[in-house]
Amino acid sequence: MAIVFALYGATLPAAAQGTSTGATGLPVPRFVSLKSDRVNVRLGPSREHGVAWTFVQSGLPVEIVQEFENWRRIRDWEGKQGWVFHSLLSGRRTALVTPWEKSDRTPLRARSRSDADIVAELEPFVLTSVAECAGGWCRVNGTNYDGWLDQTRLFGVYPDELIED
Numbered sequence: 001m002a003i004v005f006a007l008y009g010a011t012l013p014a015a016a017q018g019t020s021t022g023a024t025g026l027p028v029p030r031f032v033s034l035k036s037d038r039v040n041v042r043l044g045p046s047r048e049h050g051v052a053w054t055f056v057q058s059g060l061p062v063e064i065v066q067e068f069e070n071w072r073r074i075r076d077w078e079g080k081q082g083w084v085f086h087s088l089l090s091g092r093r094t095a096l097v098t099p100w101e102k103s104d105r106t107p108l109r110a111r112s113r114s115d116a117d118i119v120a121e122l123e124p125f126v127l128t129s130v131a132e133c134a135g136g137w138c139r140v141n142g143t144n145y146d147g148w149l150d151q152t153r154l155f156g157v158y159p160d161e162l163i164e165d
Contacts, residue, residue: 022067029075031156034060035090041082045071052082059127061094061156077155093130093163095140095156097122097149108147112137119147132165133157139165 022028039055045068062084066073070086077099097106105121112135122128128140128149137148138157151157 022064023069024067028067029063029065031061031063031093031158032072032074032089033092033094033156034058034062035088039084039088041074041080041084043082045069045073045083047085049083053080057127059092059094061096062089064089093156095128095130095138095154097126097128098124098153099155100124106149106153108140108145108149109137110147112139112148114150116148120145122149128154130154130157130163133161133163136160138163 020027034055035058037056037058040051041053041055042049043052060076062074062076064072065075065081068083071083072086072089073081074084074089075081077096098104101124103124105123107118108120108122109116110119111117122145126142128142131139131141133139133151136151136159138151138154139146139148140154141147151161152159157163
């Protein structure tokens with residue numbers, strides 16, 4: 001009986017998954033970032049559920065794919081999903097540069113054009129702040145760099161998403 005209840009309880013919040021607006025009134029899905037250096041990702045939306053894994057770096061981008069009360073089901077760049085308490089997430093926009101690639105560098109441009117001067121080349125997995133996105137380009141910055149990246153080279157923003165400065 002406990003197994004049946006556990007399975008039923010695990011699927012209960014899934015009813016909201018197809019909606020475009022979550023319980024907070026914000027869009028689902030949407031990207032956010034981790035607020036803390038230590039964030040436990042749980043198997044279900046409560047502290048009674050076990051910890052599936054723990055993030056150990058603040059600022060990482062994750063996608064909220066579902067909301068249930070004060071819990072957010074998130075997806076990371078690898079596609080892994082789990083539940084995080086809402087206060088551990090921030091609306092600050094960040095992105096990972098090409099985490100799906102092993103070695104290709106991504107050119108950081110002076111302007112939002114493919115023929116603009118290259119001001120730096122960013123390695124895969126560089127965590128960057130997203131200042132704005134428009135026209136398929138995002139202005140990103142971090143320690144010692146500021147420029148424009150092709151939006152398709154980032155995990156943390158949607159293709160053609162508009163983010164205003």
